[in-house]
Amino acid sequence: MRIEEVKKIKKEHPELIEEVEGACRFCGQIAMVEAVFDWTQEEIDEVAVERCQCMQAAAYTAKKEQTERACKMIHRKFIDFEESTKVFLENTAKLVIDYEIAKANLSLTEEIKCTMSLDKDGKIRIKRTDTVSSEEKA
Numbered sequence: 187m188r189i190e191e192v193k194k195i196k197k198e199h200p201e202l203i204e205e206v207e208g209a210c211r212f213c214g215q216i217a218m219v220e221a222v223f224d225w226t227q228e229e230i231d232e233v234a235v236e237r238c239q240c241m242q243a244a245a246y247t248a249k250k251e252q253t254e255r256a257c258k259m260i261h262r263k264f265i266d267f268e269e270s271t272k273v274f275l276e277n278t279a280k281l282v283i284d285y286e287i288a289k290a291n292l293s294l295t296e297e298i299k300c301t302m303s304l305d306k307d308g309k310i311r312i313k314r315t316d317t318v319s320s321e322e323k324a
């Protein structure tokens with residue numbers, strides 16, 4: 187989220203933050219928002235969207251927040267995997283969040299599985315299952 191980025195930078199370098207006009211690209215409402223001094227108008231408008239109360243902006247922002255949370259969760263849960271695998275999982279999560287696919291069942295290794303689906307509230311569930319099997323011959 188851009189708002190969180192601004193908050194973080196403001197804490198460490200308040201001199202980099204300025205009040206500028208941003209526009210919600212859904213309803214066109216103009217608002218004064220805090221942004222980093224070298225951000226483009228598009229980046230500033232993204233802050234305005236995140237703060238806007240209109241229905242489309244709220245829906246867009248809620249989805250963006252969910253996607254960001256899912257990506258963080260993937261990085262945490264699958265920390266032992268290659269970056270390219272994490273990117274693949276992130277893209278899969280985005281498809282689930284966008285209702286492009288209903289459910290993903292992935293076998294990352296023989297032992298590690300990942301399933302993703304939306305619950306009844308529309309929140310994504312990302313599940314990792316590790317099965318350790320040990321077989322010995324005597």
Ligand SMILES: [Zn+2]
Pocket residue numbers: 210211212213214215235238239240241243
């Ligand atoms: Zn708006």
